[in-house]
Amino acid sequence: MKQLFYWLVLLTLMPVVAIRAQTTGGYVFELDGKPFTPPVHTTEGEEPVPGDVALVQGFKLCLDAPGKYSFTIKNGKLYRTLADGRSMVVACSIEEKAQDKPIGLATEPQAPATVLNPLADMDDEALRSLRGLTLRKWPDGIEKLLVKLDWEHVCLDVNAGVLWQWDEKMPPIPAEVRILVMDSGGNWQCTDMSGFSKLQNLRFLDLRDVRPKHFDFAVLKSLPLEYLILPSGPQVSHLEVLGSLSALKVLVANYCDYLGDARWLGQLQNLREFYAGQILAFDHRPLPGLELSALANLPKLTKFYVSGSKVASLPDAPMPKLKSAFLLFSNAPPKAIEAFVKANPQARIHKSMNEDLAEVLDGVDRICAKSIGVDIRNPEEVQTLRDTRDLTEVRELLKHFSVDETKNHGQCSCLGNVVFALYKGEDLVAVIGYHHGSALRWHYGTWPSDGILTGDSARYLAGWLAKYGYKDSRQLEKEKSQRRAEAERRQQERYAALLPPALDRSKLSTATEDDALAEFEKHFPAVETRAALYLKLFGCGQDPWEMASPLDKLLARVLLPYLPKEVLHEAIKSAPVRSGESLGALRWVFGEEHAKEWQYDQATFERLARLALNDPHPSNRWLTMAVLRNQKTPEALQVLRSVLKDGTKPSPKSKKADDEEYACERIYQPSAIKLPAGTPDKTVAALCLRMLQDKESATEVEKIYLHLNAETKKAWDEIVGQE
Known part of the structure; x- marks a missing residue:
């Protein structure tokens, strides 16, 4: 969220200008009726051409002829509106989703996941019109549909779900595939990559997001690759094969510390662009410098980027086609840079960070x-x-x-x-x-x-x-430390007010769990007294429930669970409203998600839920609603409906609450709802009711959903999609 907010602030710095569509190489792009410029992997220079790969809101697709590309996204599919007004699916994904929950409040186990396969609903013409397909799952029988795609014009994106499905083997990618992107989402266990050698039509291969333990470049030999993005990190063999890829126009090898001196680059006579930035040995191995003098033999090279990588040599001869070179932090020999610049006055050569910035700042x-x-x-x-x-x-x-x-x-x-x-x-x-x-x-x-x-x-x-x-970061850190020390002092004062001086408080954080239990039993022999005390201690901080002190953790893990259930339940039921016991009870039932223990006393559970929804911290109220959603009882449903109708009435925060520095650590809460900060409680209740498929509130829930801003709607969709 902070990252998103950061970029929103940057956007507010932009001057207000008239919005108009930008034409790029004859291509005009719109998304939801608004002009935009998608990233495009180009093979013929800066302007896109048919067959290049565009990235549109997570979809990767192959471009057709220049013209207007008006995109919309509906139900997880990317549509393009044609000049005659027709709309067709141009990109989609096959993925695994959980089945919708049954209508009502049934408590049966969640339905098994199912595979959503939009190809199954397309006729032959629609399949031939696809330009991008993402495979997150490989369903049975998919081969019969894949053969109907026009692979000359389709970008195939194979994701981690499929690669994990096939484990040590490659999935049976159609031999006709021309454009292939792969993403293992972490380590790729494949040991047999011979499937690559069968892709004799392959022109575009993106392996930047695969993490194999070993990659044998021999599997790429003889492929007609024009655009290749290499994987970073693996052990490799037959690196020399890269020099034999005579059709290669663009080679991306950023972060690839296995390139050696890369003299083989001189064999790539069709190469237009070369990227090998940020090649560093994180294990401190000595790396050879890139021998880029070999680039002088490439008559079509227009651009190369080696910023952040060690460079041993540079071309000292004219390269008429060269337009730009990036040598920042390359440690190239100064005399080599001087000779390179002198031989290529037509090129924009970036050799100094200060010079690059000064050029832009001139006239500010x-x-x-x-x-x-x-x-x-x-x-x-x-x-x-x-x-x-x-x-x-x-x-x-x-x-x-x-x-x-x-x-x-x-x-x-x-x-x-x-x-x-x-x-x-x-x-x-x-x-x-x-x-x-x-x-x-x-x-x-x-x-x-x-x-x-x-x-x-x-x-x-x-x-x-x-x-x-x-105030600089050191001042801010000093003030933060002071606030934390003050919070710790207040916390210890609260504990001291509840615990007798004779109780050895050191045993609550440094001793064994048995010692801690024994210390409390020694000073509070009556189990009913201990139950009330534990609840007071658990609620005395009045912090967000996700923040836990060492004593909070001991209470949640040992002290409260070790109480007889009937004693703890009676202490919770009898706790005076807004007392320390009551706050601790709410934290135990909803913050620690012990709601199921109240399935036979729904009246008390509903009363506790309504109290918890008055908590001053939004995260606590949201977690309460998440627990109500998970409880799936008529009483829980009724509370959520009341929040949808009337909202909540949080008790006021303390004056210092927004600036509070908590003297504790953040803990993981599995049911926490991840919506943007500031989202109204009514919206959170609507989301929970939507996830429960509640018919009675469906109309009001839909109204709220339709009026969400883009950020909240995206978060809502992601949460619903995970169910």
Whole structure:
């Protein structure tokens, strides 16, 4: 969610412009009536041509002739609307889904999974019109349908479900397949890959997402491949076969640390583009540098990318067709770079991160700095630190967007702390992220990784940001530690108020479970007293139930389960409303998902559920509704319907609740509902009722669903699809 929010904030920095369709090589793309430009794997240069592979919202499909491609997605299928108004399926997937739950509240075991195969409902003409097929499952008899596809114009995407199904063998991919993408979703156990050699029509092969233990390139020998993306990581044999793929136009070998010196590249006379970026030995093995002088023998090469990889040599002769080369962080010999640049003045050669950025920043007259990053929870918390067109200030700031090009530390996984939006007039020309006071990230730029700020630049930017109220990561971490220490202090005070001084509290975290039980029994011999105390301790934090202290874990794992059930149930039933016992009871029944223990006392269960739905924390209320959904009793259904109708009335949070730093750890809750933060409780109830196939509320549920925003609707569909 934070990643999505981050990109939404970046989009708010974009200037408002008139939206119009962009024509790319004669192709015009729309999705749901709005212009968009899909990623396209091109084999003949920058412009797409028939036979290239386009990516549309997770679907991969083969392009036909140039023209207008107006796409919509319905019921898991990608449709294209033709000029005459007809709509046809151009891409779909065969996948395993659970059968719909039976109508009503039956408690039988969940129905076995079934395979959804849209091909079975298509006539021969519709099958011939398909341009993309994703196989997540290989159903019995599918071969009879696959032979009807026009494989000259279909992209076949074989996913992990199929590869796992066939285990150590390759699935029987039709020999006529021309375009093949494979994704093992992790380690691929296949040991017999001879099936590749049978694909004598194969032109496009994408193996970037397969993880075999060993790959023998001999299986690709004699294939007419034009576009090849290699797997990264495996042990390989017969690497020299790559040099024999004479039809190859595009070779992608990013992260492939087995290329050796790659002198065999000189044999690929038809090669147009070559990518071998970020080739690093993570196990610290010494890797040979790429001998790219061999590229001088390739008369059709227009582009190569080796940023982040070790380069031993470069061409020193003219390469008339070459348009661009990326050598950032390549450690290529300076004299080799100089000779290469001199021999190829027609090409745009990216050899310096600072030079690339300076070229884009030339003429920038406005800087807008916004706070953003891992600590941002809500859009309204994004602050504009500074938005200025003062040219003196702008130019001085831009001078300090300078990085040390001798240090390649890769890229951190956080979202950054500040984002700088840089404008020329009203046009946004660059977005620069500021990370940890020490690095910059150029979004959509040419840099292969984060750039480590020079000492002078780091000091200047820190001072400039501090002047406008920004606190660096060290300050924020210090304040976070202080808040956590305060939370721990309050937590210990709550425990101290409930536990006698004579009780050895060290045994509650460091001793064995038996010692902890014995310590409580020693000071509270009456089991009824212990039950009430355990509930008070379990509810005294008033935190989200997903946050657990060491004592919470002991209570959930040992102390509460070891109580006689009838004693615990009586303590829960008799707990005064809004007391510590009551809060602990709600956490036990719904947070720890012990609702099934109340199947013979639905009146008490319903009363507890309605109390839990007044909790101030949305995550607690949502988990309560998830437990009600799983309970599938008439009483649970009635509570969900009441939330759908009237919503909930949460008790107010404490004034510090939003800034609380919890003195505990997050635990896994299997039934937690993963909808976007801020989703109304009515929507959550509607989702639960939809999953229960409740007829009485179906109309209202459908109304709510139709008015969901795109993000929430997507999350809803994913949750329903997993059932």
